[in-house]
Amino acid sequence: MKINExxxxxxxxxxxxxxxxxxxxxxxxxxxxHKAYAPYSKFRVGAAVLLGNGEILSGCNQENAAFPxxxxxxxxxxxxxxxxxxxxxxxTLLITVLDENDNYRGEPVPPCGACRQxxxxxxxxxxxxxxxLLVGKSKVYEFSSVSDLLPFIFSGNELL
Ligand code: THU
Numbered sequence: 001m002k003i004n005e006x007x008x009x010x011x012x013x014x015x016x017x018x019x020x021x022x023x024x025x026x027x028x029x030x031x032x033x034h035k036a037y038a039p040y041s042k043f044r045v046g047a048a049v050l051l052g053n054g055e056i057l058s059g060c061n062q063e064n065a066a067f068p069x070x071x072x073x074x075x076x077x078x079x080x081x082x083x084x085x086x087x088x089x090x091x092t093l094l095i096t097v098l099d100e101n102d103n104y105r106g107e108p109v110p111p112c113g114a115c116r117q118x119x120x121x122x123x124x125x126x127x128x129x130x131x132x133l134l135v136g137k138s139k140v141y142e143f144s145s146v147s148d149l150l151p152f153i154f155s156g157n158e159l160l
Pocket of ligand 1: 038041043044045060061062063070071072073074110111112115
């Protein structure tokens with residue numbers, strides 16, 4: 001028997017270390033989180049992407065009384081970006097969550113598994129890494145690639 005080990009790494013930063021560009025991304029995600037449609041969970045998620053053309057797009061979670069019909073903020077945002085600019089890469093995706101007092105939620109919140117699957121295929125499709133920033137109350141986690149969040153992806157190569 002052989003045991004393989006995978007090593008992933010991520011940076012732990014703080015708000016004051018965000019560059020002006022990253023702050024703009026955080027502002028866009030925060031404004032989006034305020035617009036979340038989350039009457040059932042009250043969990044308001046905002047996401048923003050910095051595209052290869054310099055544009056910032058944002059989105060938030062959209063819930064539905066038929067629960068599985070809703071969609072997470074990350075997929076709303078990345079699908080929007082891919083629909084608007086199919087040939088432009090998503091350089092950075094920033095995700096944040098607001099608490100009931102409109103403050104950033106304590107710990108940075110990582111994307112769910114289904115979102116990671118979508119982010120991973122977007123990264124493969126664009127042929128360059130997508131940087132992920134998860135912003136909590138005081139800490140910011142930075143992953144340099146989706147593959148650090150989801151190693152061992154089902155890539156779809158098996159279908160070809
Ligand atoms: N949600 C997101 O928007 N992103 C995630 O990565 C995790 C969960 C949303 C979905 C649902 O509207 C609410 O948060 C509670 O799960």
